[in-house]
Amino acid sequence: MNTIQPTVNWVKNRVRQARDDQQQLFEAGLNGLNLVKREGKEIELNSGERLTEFLSCSYLGLECDPRLIQGAMSAVQSFGVQFAAARTRALLPPMRELDEQLNRIFQGHSVTFNSVGSAHLGCLPLLGSGELPSYPLRRGPGWIVDRAAHASMQVLQGILCQFGPVLRCDCSDLEQVEHACSTAVAAGNTPIILTDSIGSMRGLYPVNRLLQLAERFDGYLYADDAHGTSIHGEAGGGYALFAADQRQRARLILLSSLSKAFGATGGAITVHTAADAEMIRRHASTYTFGGPLSMGGVGAAVASGKIHLSPELGQLQADLWRNVAVIDGLLGPVLGNHLVASPIRFVRVGAESDAINLALHLRRQTIAVTTAVFPVVAKGEAILRLAISASHSQTQLEHLASAVGSGFDALGIRQGGRGDEQ
Template identity: 90%
Template structure:
C-alpha cells in the first residue's frame, strides 16, 4: 500500500481529459435544459419542446405531492424562507419534528445537513479524528474508497489523507475490499470503507459482505445510500439498512438523501447513539457553518416523513418496482442493471459520439435521458442513464423502449462498454 499522499493535481488532469467530450455534450444541447413547465414526468422547455423525462432521481414522485407543497409553504409562512443562525444556537419546531421522524425511519440517531455532500465534508473529518464515541480508531484510519464512489466523496481525498492513508479499490469486489482491510490492519490502522450502496452509474453493492469484513477487521462501513433512500425498507430506511444484518449495524454509518426519492431537500447521517449525534451537531463544521436550512425544504421533508411512516409508502414503492419490471421486460438484458434492485437502468453505448447521437435520437422522439460521458464513466464506455419513477406511465415506458430499439437500428450503432452490474 502506498502510504504517501499523491502530489499529482488529479483535478486538473481530469478536467483536461474530459474537456473535449463534455464540450460535445453541451454543444449538442443535451445538457442544461431550460424547463418552463412540468406535470408529472412531462416537461416543457423554453424552446417549446415537450418531453417525457427520465432524468429526475425522485423515484417516487413525492416532490410534486400536494401535501409536501402545502407543508413547505406553511413552514415558510411561519418562519420565513430561512433562519440565518447556526442550529447550535437556535432550532425551529419543524427541524425538531423532522429529526424525530428520521430517527424512526433510519433506525438510529440522525443529523440533517443541507446536502449529502455537506454531510460528507462535515462528518468524515470528525470520523477520522477518532472523537465519535461509538467509532473508536486504532492508530488512525485507513480510508478504503470505492473507485466509483460519488464525486462528493472522491473530491475529499486530499482531506482524508490528513487523517490516514487512502486506498482505492472496487468495492463490488469483496476480495479487493478484504485485501485492503488486511493491509490497513497490518499497518496498525482502522479500515473505514467508503462506498455508495446503489451506484449512480452502477448497480447495487454487497453491503452485508462489507459489513462482515468491517466486523472481522474491527473497522466501519460508511455507506452513501442516496439512491437507495425511501425505495427500500418498510419505512423507507433505504437499501443499506435493508441489506444489513441487524447484528452488524454497529459497524454501519448511514448517509441518506432527502433530495431524491424522499421528495424534499437535504442530506442526513445516521449514527449509533445520541452521543454520536450530539458530537456531530457540536463539532461537524458544515452543521454549524454550512448555512441555514431551507425552511421550505424542512417543511416538505416533514410531510414526506409522515408518508414514510404510513402504509402509503409501501404502495409507492410497489408502483416503482412494477415500472422497473416493465422496462426490464421490454428491453431485457440489453439494459445495464437488468433485474437489479435499483431504479436506475443504463443503455450501454460505448463511443462518446454514438451516445450523444442516440440521446439526440431519443430527444427527437420526445424523450430526455442522462448522457454520461467521462469523467462520470470511463473513456469509451459512454452510457445513457434512465431514472425510472413510480409515476411513469406504461405508455411512457413503452415509448422509451421503442425509441431505444429504433435508435440503435436507425443509427447503426453497435452497443459497447462494460456496463457494470453488481
C-alpha cells in the same frame, strides 16, 4: 488498487481529462436544459420542446405531492424562508420534528445537512479524528474508497489524506476490499470503507459482505445510500439498512438523501448513539458553519416523513418496482442493471460520439435521458442513464423502449455493449 498521495491534484486531473467530452454534451444541447414548465414526468423547454424525462432521481414522485408542497408553504409562512442562525444556537419546531422522524425511518440517531455532500465534508474529517464515541480508531483511519464512489466523496481525498492513507479499489470486488483492510490493519490503522450502496452508474454493492469485512477487521462501513433512500425498507430506510445484518448495524454509518426519492431537499447522516449525533451537531464544520436549512425544504421533508411512516409508502414503492419490471420486460438484458433492485437502468453504448448521437435520437422522439461520459464513467464506456419513477405511465415506458430500439437500428450501433449487470 492504488494508494492516493497527498500531492496529487485530483481535481486538476479530473477537469483536464473530462473537459472535451463534457463540452460535447453541452454543445449538443444534452446538458444545460432550460425548463420553463413541468407536469409530472413531462417537461417543457424554453425552445418549446415537450419531453418525457427520465432524468429526475425522485423515484417515488413525492416532490409533486400536494402535501409536500403545502408543508413547504406552511413552514415558510410560519418561520420565513430561513432562520439565519447556526442550528447550534437555535432549532425551530419543524427541524426538531424532522430529526425525530428520521430517527425512526433510519433506525438510529440522524443529523440533517443541506446536502449529502455537505454531510460528507463535515462528518468524514470528524470520523477521521477518532472523536466520535462509537467509532474509535487505532492509530488513525485507513480510508478505503470505492473507485466509483460519488464525486462528493472522491473530491475529499486530499482532506482524508491528512488523517490517514487513502486506498482506492472496487468495493464490489470483496477480495480487493479484504486486501485493503489487511493493508490498513498491518499499518496500525482502522479500515473505513467508503462506498455507495446503490451506484448512480452501477448496480448494488454487497453491503452485508462489506459489513462482515468491517467487523472482521474491526473497522467501519460508511455507506452513501442516496439512491437507495425511501425505495427499500418498510419505512423507506433505504437499501443499506435493508441489506445489512442487524447484528452489524453498529459498524454502519449511513448517509441518506432527502433530495431524491424522499421528495424534499437535504441529506442526513445516521449514527449509532445520541452521543455520536451530538458530537456531529457540535463539531462537524458544515453543520455549525454551513448555513441554515431552507424552511421550505424542512417543511416538505416533514410532510414526506409522515408518508414514510404510513402504509402509503409501501404502495408507492410497489408502483416503482412495477414500472422497473415493465421496462426490464420491454428492453430485456440490453439494459445494464437488468433485474437488479435499483431504479436506475442504463443503456451501454461505448463510444462517446455514439452515446451522444443516440441521446439526440431519443430527444427527437421527445425523450430526455442522462448521457454519461467521462469522468462519470470510464473513457470509451459511455452510457445513457434512465431513472425510472413510480410516476411514469405504461405509455411513456413503452415509448422509451421503442425509441431505444429504433435508435440502435437507425444509427447502426451494436445493442447492449457489454450488457452485463454489475
